Amino acid sequence: MTLLSTIAEHYNYVITILVMMTGLYIVIASGNLIKKLIGLSVFQTSIYLLFISPGKIIGGTPPILDPSFAVYSNPLPHVLILTAIVVGVATLALGLALAVRINEEYGSTEEAEIVRQDEQT
């Protein structure tokens, strides 16, 4: 019971950990460059959730001063994560561009095939 309530109270953080480990596992376990990039994106996404979660307060309003509201949500995490999303998109784009070049050179995006070709030369 206590375990269940702990999970329920920290639901966002539990999901963060799950998403983070899923992403990291994909990066490590898959031998395909594109799948690695997908894993990397999933991994980064967990951080967005980590930042956004504490920024939301139940019953909180946007931080515009008004006498009728007392509780405000913190907007800063959202702003930070907008930046982090941009960084993530740029990383993914660059990673895909590199994968295209690797595919042109080796005719494959499988890590095993690339290693095999390198060992032959």
Next chain:
Amino acid sequence: MSGLMAQLPALQVVVPLLGALVAALINHRAFNYWLALAASWASLAIAAGLTLQVLDGGTISYAIGGWEPPWGIEYRVDELSAFVLMLVSAVGAAAMPFARRSVAQEIEEHRQGWFYSVYLLCLAGLLGIAITGDAFNSFVFLEISSLAMYTLIALGKDRRAPVAAFQYLIMGTIGATLYVAGIGFMYLATGTLNFADLSTRIEPAMADYSRTIVTALAFLTVGVSLKLALVPLHMWLPNAYAYAPSFVTVFIAATSTKVALYLLIRLFFSVVGLELAFSALPLTDVLVVLSVVAMFAASVVAVFQTDIKRMLAYSSLAQVGYITLGIALANHSGLTGSIVHLFNHALMKAALFMVLGAVFYRTASVQLDDLGGLWRKMPLTTAAFVVAGLGLIGTPGTAGFISKWYLGVGALEVPGGWILVFLIVASSLISVVYIGRVVEAALFRPVAPALENATDPPATMMVPLLVLAAAVIWFGIDTRLNAGIASRAAAMLLGGPGS
């Protein structure tokens, strides 16, 4: 004029960043080169101006856009930042004259304009990390410089260059993501992102959030360690250095790991503070062991390399070990050794990789077998290699000796430190072997077929090379500038958080 002097912290980043943008828009090969050269030299001048201001008047705080810290982003220049700014911009300024012919030969013509644009972006990112006083801002600059670096490495001629860049991208992004997760935890516990503000708020927050803060510190340490290639998180480095274009290897080998090391020193000593950093986590034990492993394992692997660029890459891993060892000692001499070695190692590695760049320019090879009799064909280049190599070993009279001297003195101050001193000397002896192999081939072997028509490179490559080699000796004898500032920086860092 005084108005302009007050804006120097912002200009330090804005000049190369705007340069990158203009270069990308104009995208003309020759124009971009001269623009990159001008921006690099202007960065050095700005860094020198900032250093003089800091040495005179103490820490500079600059509020970006007029938003007062801790709410706005603060640029903060103290002795340590100024030292790293000087390091990065000096390497950039020294490498740029070298770049022209090297890049013209190694990069496809239609990509050269872009190349200089990305280089400036990388420079802006590295300078930004060193100057910013904001945790999240440091993450953004870390990623700006890293993304630019992946691009630069992928432009290498070898088909393995994009693969090396891809590996680096995966490892580097994991490192940066862990770093930003650490910042997130710190923000959760303290409600601030400003380094100086963090340093005062962490201790009171420890009462309620000690587990969050310790977790944050663990994430930050592992994240930054990936970027600085601490063994065993170094897998990306040898390939990246070996397959990158010559100029890129010179630049990133001298700057990228150094800036990450700067970030580690900044976090441990001025943000989290000495007591907390070294008591909450078993950092001393872990860092000392990993540093010693790096010093030995990487040096031994270096001995067996036939590609000299790759050999020097492994040597860089060993040198990172010396620097992290000094950080782990956490006393004044050890930390001075670490900080001064940031600079000295940058100098020596830039010179060594420039030698290889010059050899590659003439022979299109950096294999050991193709370096036989180098002395007879490229005497000045070989002389520069010998001087920088002696520096790397730590021979008295060179810059490398100064770093190892401080490290040794620092090691003696901790209990059982004589073992560390012995290990420092023993690992230096291994570097005698791998540098010696190259020197032996260059001096005593018959001239290799690849070198038949080689001569010393043109003056634009030769002059920066000789200047760096001369600096290796200069900073080994007159240590006021490097060890002097490093010692002041170490004293400031050990003065406690926030001071």
